[in-house]
Amino acid sequence: MSFNLATILRESAAAHPDKPLAHAGDRAVTYAQVDALSGRVATALRGLGLRPGDKVAVHLPNVPQFLLAYFGALKAGLVVVPLNPLLTATEIAYHLTDSDSRALITFELFTASAVDGAARAGGVATYVVSATGAPPPAGALPFDDLLAAQDTGLFHAGSAEDTAVLLYTSGTTGKPKGAELSHFQLYMNCTLAGSIFGARPDDVSVAVLPLFHVFGLSSVLNVAVRFGATLVLVPRFEPAAVLDAVEAHRCTLFLGVPTMFVALLHHPAEGRDLTSLRAALSGGASMPGEVIRAFEEKFPGVVVLEGYGLSETASTTTFNTSAQDRKVLSIGKPIWGVDTKVVDPDGTELPRGAAHVGEIVIRGHNVMKGYYKRPEDTAAALRDGWFHSGDLGYQDEDGYFFVVDRLKDLIIRGGYNVYPREVEEVLYEHPAVVEAAVIGKPDSRLGEEVIAYVTLEPGSTTTEQDLVEHCKQHLAAYKYPRGITFVDTLPKGPTGKILKRDLKP
């Protein structure tokens, strides 16, 4: 079957040409404009000598040019390599070289590291999106050069199985690897994810999750374009910026990671009209039950639904489909066409029930083709057709899946397994706790000891002993934290997920 993911843009642009696809500050771009301008980018990229299958790195924050670069490259049959804006020059050089990228589209604020990284990678045509109108430095060209080409209607429909996007894992374990996702996989995922939560053309979605990451790219951008909805681009997460966006554009959907929900929960919202919001979708990390309860209380009319997925699974894998069907603390059930099961280290499926914790493995149309140029890593991750997620979980008697923790975050204290998430849940239930992260600290006697890092409500007088006592009341003796450090903030990655590796003592 021949197909191109950019079909989602073409069809929505035909149906709603004059509708805003994206608001950015006080500017808006319509579907017709994004369609036409991305057509120019497609022509210009081909004009550089790039051919279908060649790679183009897109190193941009959530700005309209991201959409032009993304759909332009797709229309030309090129593979998009989204890059984290925070990468250093060395990391950019690594990603460009590893992915064989031949062009790089970057942003004025990151130009120094991007141009340096591209020079080290060698032979990478570099284009800079200007925020201030300043000309790009030597060795780079203005992004506007790509917009100077004609829109010739270029629309390369190769095989639906061709790679559309090469998504780099953040490299918590080993070097970052590029997960190859096809046009078909990304199309299926946005179609199914959007259908499940009832995405509509009149939806207005807050796009604050970074678009270079699978959650932002697939579940925010692709879903919105697939369903002809509107995005409000927010380049950097600040609770006030999100609430401003909701008020100004009557947003109906918010997608975020749990730390964003926590920040919104603790930000004053009195006097604001946020009644347009109908659903808030959480993913990327475990959502504490207490946060869901408090969020829905603070924002009446909003239902919080949690889903689960990875870069390697084109985003959505399981989902809680509605307020009626959801189970708080669960990641829901697999989406249509996706199988999920829990296995022991030998790969044997475990029975249902909370006592049977094992690794969550996934099979279906959403699972990546493999890691680019890494057959050994691909073989290790994809065994007998099942993708090994590295997440520990179980399936309950009703078929709902639960993530208990990441395999690599599991704490083994004196031979007993302690799942940090369980301890964090208890900490979140304490009224003074804003955020909590539990990790294992090397211990000569027990192997590992359980410790926690916590941020408290401003002005709170809660002591370490208070929190330890609270945990003791709700957790078995081997689980409660033996040390709690109060910090002002917890380290977070570009998506807002707490980075436990940066807390390791």
Ligand SMILES: Nc1ncnc2c1ncn2[C@@H]1O[C@H](COP(=O)(O)OP(=O)(O)OP(=O)(O)O)[C@@H](O)[C@H]1O
């Ligand atoms: N609803 C959820 N509950 C718990 N964990 C989740 C949920 N959704 C996603 N995750 C976690 O996020 C991971 C996938 O995220 P992503 O693909 O961004 O990689 P990452 O773990 O952040 O970085 P790395 O590249 O180092 O693996 C999952 O493996 C899981 O641990």
